[in-house]
Amino acid sequence: MTEASTENVIEVRGLRSQFGDHVVHDNLDLSVRRGEIIGVVGGSGTGKSVLMRSIIGLKHPDAGTVSVFGENFYKASGQIRLSIERRWGVLFQGGALFSSMTVAQNIMAPIREHLGFEGELAKDMAALKISMVGLRAEAGANYPAELSGGMKKRAGLARALALDPELVFLDEPTAGLDPIGAAKFDDLIVNLKETLGLTVFMVTHDLDTLHAACDRVAVLAEKRVIAVGPLDDVRQTDHPWIQEYFAGPRGRAALAAKAS
Amino acid sequence: MTDSAAHFDIDLASDGLLRLRAFGDWRARYLKPIDAALRDFADDSVGRDIIIDMSGVARLDTAGAMVLQRTFQACQSRTENSKFVGANDAHAELLEQIEDHLAPCHVEPFHRNAFVKMTERLGEGVVNATRAMLELWDFIGHTLVSGAKLIIRPARMRWRATVHHMEETGLDAMPIVGLMSFLIGAVIAFMGAKILRLFNAEILTVQLVGIAVLREFGVLLAAILVAGRSGSAFTAQIGSMKLREEIDAMRVLGLEPIEVLVLPRVVALIIMLPVLAFCAAMLGLVGGGLVSWLVMDIPPALFMAQFQESIGINNFYVGLIKAPFFAFAIAVIGCFQGMEVEGSAESLGQRTTLSVVQALFLVIVMDAFFAMFFLEIDY
Numbered sequence: 001m002t003e004a005s006t007e008n009v010i011e012v013r014g015l016r017s018q019f020g021d022h023v024v025h026d027n028l029d030l031s032v033r034r035g036e037i038i039g040v041v042g043g044s045g046t047g048k049s050v051l052m053r054s055i056i057g058l059k060h061p062d063a064g065t066v067s068v069f070g071e072n073f074y075k076a077s078g079q080i081r082l083s084i085e086r087r088w089g090v091l092f093q094g095g096a097l098f099s100s101m102t103v104a105q106n107i108m109a110p111i112r113e114h115l116g117f118e119g120e121l122a123k124d125m126a127a128l129k130i131s132m133v134g135l136r137a138e139a140g141a142n143y144p145a146e147l148s149g150g151m152k153k154r155a156g157l158a159r160a161l162a163l164d165p166e167l168v169f170l171d172e173p174t175a176g177l178d179p180i181g182a183a184k185f186d187d188l189i190v191n192l193k194e195t196l197g198l199t200v201f202m203v204t205h206d207l208d209t210l211h212a213a214c215d216r217v218a219v220l221a222e223k224r225v226i227a228v229g230p231l232d233d234v235r236q237t238d239h240p241w242i243q244e245y246f247a248g249p250r251g252r253a254a255l256a257a258k259a260s
Numbered sequence: 261m262t263d264s265a266a267h268f269d270i271d272l273a274s275d276g277l278l279r280l281r282a283f284g285d286w287r288a289r290y291l292k293p294i295d296a297a298l299r300d301f302a303d304d305s306v307g308r309d310i311i312i313d314m315s316g317v318a319r320l321d322t323a324g325a326m327v328l329q330r331t332f333q334a335c336q337s338r339t340e341n342s343k344f345v346g347a348n349d350a351h352a353e354l355l356e357q358i359e360d361h362l363a364p365c366h367v368e369p370f371h372r373n374a375f376v377k378m379t380e381r382l383g384e385g386v387v388n389a390t391r392a393m394l395e396l397w398d399f400i401g402h403t404l405v406s407g408a409k410l411i412i413r414p415a416r417m418r419w420r421a422t423v424h425h426m427e428e429t430g431l432d433a434m435p436i437v438g439l440m441s442f443l444i445g446a447v448i449a450f451m452g453a454k455i456l457r458l459f460n461a462e463i464l465t466v467q468l469v470g471i472a473v474l475r476e477f478g479v480l481l482a483a484i485l486v487a488g489r490s491g492s493a494f495t496a497q498i499g500s501m502k503l504r505e506e507i508d509a510m511r512v513l514g515l516e517p518i519e520v521l522v523l524p525r526v527v528a529l530i531i532m533l534p535v536l537a538f539c540a541a542m543l544g545l546v547g548g549g550l551v552s553w554l555v556m557d558i559p560p561a562l563f564m565a566q567f568q569e570s571i572g573i574n575n576f577y578v579g580l581i582k583a584p585f586f587a588f589a590i591a592v593i594g595c596f597q598g599m600e601v602e603g604s605a606e607s608l609g610q611r612t613t614l615s616v617v618q619a620l621f622l623v624i625v626m627d628a629f630f631a632m633f634f635l636e637i638d639y
Contacts, residue, residue: 140365
């Protein structure tokens with residue numbers, strides 16, 4: 001259950017995304033295996049978030065196919081789409097919590113909607129998720145506006161995990177967190193992956209997260225994935241951006257931190 | 261292993277231990293039907309030793325582990341005898357992970373009883389209203405002082421921004437303001453004609469239209485439209501800048517938000533609302549004249565003659581003199597509410613609504629005071 005199998009949960013083939021004349025991805029291929037944490041890195045503007053939005057059904061690909069759990073999401077019927085949507089959870093960059101609801105109500109929203117849980121059972125589930133992502137029980141009654149950035153991310157993760165998804169998308173989960181909070185978040189994700197057998201698709205800039213959490217890394221540049229594989233292999237790739245990214249001062253510091 | 265929905269049975273073993281055997285697929289989607297039964301069982305068995313036999317469980321997720329752990333913890337009497345048996349490694353791991361996460365959480369902010377809450381809201385409302393009033397006066401004062409400074413040093417006025425706002429609030433509003441007052445002028449003429457015909461005094465429709473449109477409706481319609489259109493826009497613009505910390509950035513860069521954001525809007529509206537009111541009044545007269553001509557056979561020449569003879573220029577002045585005051589009120593309220601936006605997008609929405617409501621309220625109250633004032637001085 002915990003080790004990565006060879007089955008692909010996400011398959012992107014020949015993806016082309018563009019906004020007007022501006023082509024973001026061209027002929028992009030990427031596969032994500034069941035049970036792994038894949039980190040997607042790339043410079044600003046290389047379309048990391050666009051790739052994620054293409055996979056979760058928010059940006060229609062201009063060419064190519066995207067399949068999740070073996071189904072082409074954009075061609076699937078409403079029924080199949082719904083069943084796919086129940087099997088994944090998404091953490092948006094700012095948490096994207098519903099501002100009119102408390103944290104607990106946010107987490108209960110998908111539970112009520114998809115599982116039909118009412119009353120105590122829904123509350124128990126919300127309490128469980130809140131505790132699992134490391135929030136205090138009192139935080140359940142807070143409105144999103146009252147939370148700090150790190151707490152918002154944790155609450156967003158709790159909502160993403162509400163339905164026990166098999167696949168979780170994280171958009172820059174550690175951005176804006178202090179180093180201690182970021183390290184805890186990395187541990188949390190690894191821990192959840194191991195206990196729940198999650199597959200995690202993570203867009204990140206954080207070199208420490210790549211070292212601490214990711215099984216594989218995909219590098220976006222030149223409108224496609226230029227390298228994908230375990231971190232140590234990717235680091236050897238002879239591409240100027242990759243060399244600058246991993247061999248720069250921050251890359252070396254993260255490596256040193258990992259080694260110690 | 262069976263792959264059916266979650267179910268369980270209970271028996272009392274010979275050694276006095278409760279034995280709960282779980283079968284099937286214990287994932288979230290299958291738990292709803294059995295949750296109540298599990299709760300009842302747990303309530304009846306508080307303080308007893310329990311063994312939960314997991315060997316029949318095919319699949320388990322956090323929700324399933326949670327209800328099993330909950331039942332287990334509710335029952336067990338803190339002896340060594342209670343335990344889970346027969347779980348495979350993954351399930352045992354999951355059960356262990358869940359163990360520490362069962363504390364209930366707070367769902368909603370703490371609620372007091374209705375009467376206390378009502379009194380609290382009343383008190384809060386009064387305090388907030390008072391504070392808002394004081395803050396508004398403070399804001400008006402700031403705006404006036406900044407305006408006075410600009411009169412001393414006019415070079416600091418941001419004319420480019422002012423002209424931009426004049427276009428947005430004035431020129432762009434012209435078609436809709438014109439159309440509305442044209443229609444209102446026509447409606448007044450219609451209604452007037454219908455009633456005045458009873459007294460054989462149809463010609464007085466001209467007076468009715470002239471006085472109503474020049475004194476009141478032209479300026480009032482323009483002000484109402486501008487309050488809805490531009491007052492809300494001011495709040496939204498300044499409010500979203502506040503949310504993105506742009507206002508704070510301005511302050512630390514040594515730019516005075518009142519000077520940069522508020523004054524150009526206030527000045528633009530003070531210049532443009534009289535223009536809009538003038539156009540509204542003229543188009544209202546055209547509407548009234550057209551209806552008089554088409555419905556009552558009062559030709560334009562007669563309408564003009566009657567108009568010149570019976571309507572004093574003072575009516576026109578009364579209408580226009582009010583416009584800058586309305587404009588000041590609308591612009592200041594719009595900007596003030598924008599500055600009051602805090603925290604979330606929700607507050608932006610509330611403030612925008614509040615800005616329109618307050619601006620309309622103030623415009624109509626001021627109009628009433630003006631009416632009394634002009635009545636007193638007999639103008």
